[in-house]
Amino acid sequence: MKLRFLVVLSVLFLACDPDDEPAIADAALEGEWVLSQVVCYCGFEPDTDFSLTKVVFDTDRDLVTVTHDGGYTFFRESGEHFYGGQADRLGFSDNSVYRFEVEGSLLTLTFQDSTEIADDEVTFLFKR
Template sequence: MKLKILAVLTLLFISCSNDDPLIADAELEGEWILSDVVCYCGFEPDIDFSLTKISFLPSKNKVIVTNESEYVFFRDNGEHIYGGQANRINFSDGSVFFFETNGEQLTLTFEDNVDIADDEVTYIFTR
């Protein structure tokens, strides 16, 4: 009987394995400075995006956001827990971002909700 239970548990464990990789966030580690926001929105010509900084701590699944501006572009000041898979970052409020790194540039693109018009926004950060 114990052998049958062990065989069933082994089959369940193997069938439940996840083929999707965990979030590939090692390249996110460190401080990033906002350089541009691309969206269907208007900004004053002299807006200084560089007053928003983020620091990824992948070992703790945290991102620390510092806004020194009167505007909040990416997230509120403070620590935010994230998770995800592959190139997707999920935050506890349900927001999801696709990320791509290219050398010293990080692009975070908000996952579009097809039911909401004009919610597309892309944040471009540099080191």
């Protein structure tokens, strides 16, 4: 009886995988992306050049480098930012979380906003 219990317990222990939840699926993010559009409840001058903002994802180091060559700051401050997350979510040290989706040469980052505030939705569209 003890042997059967031990066998069942061993099988259950081996069947439990602590990594059942997938790690962040960020392989498609690798490389440089250029901001093409910001969609939000905010206004921009018609001649706003979003392409002056670039991000480079280093998925081996879980690092995104942001550069702004213009006067506006979009997405994050210039510099290196480490990220974590799970599945299709990117989380940063300031507790901001973005959902990401890569379709071909288009990257969509959507800020996961507070449900109590109706006007803080923002989506960043990047192209390779």
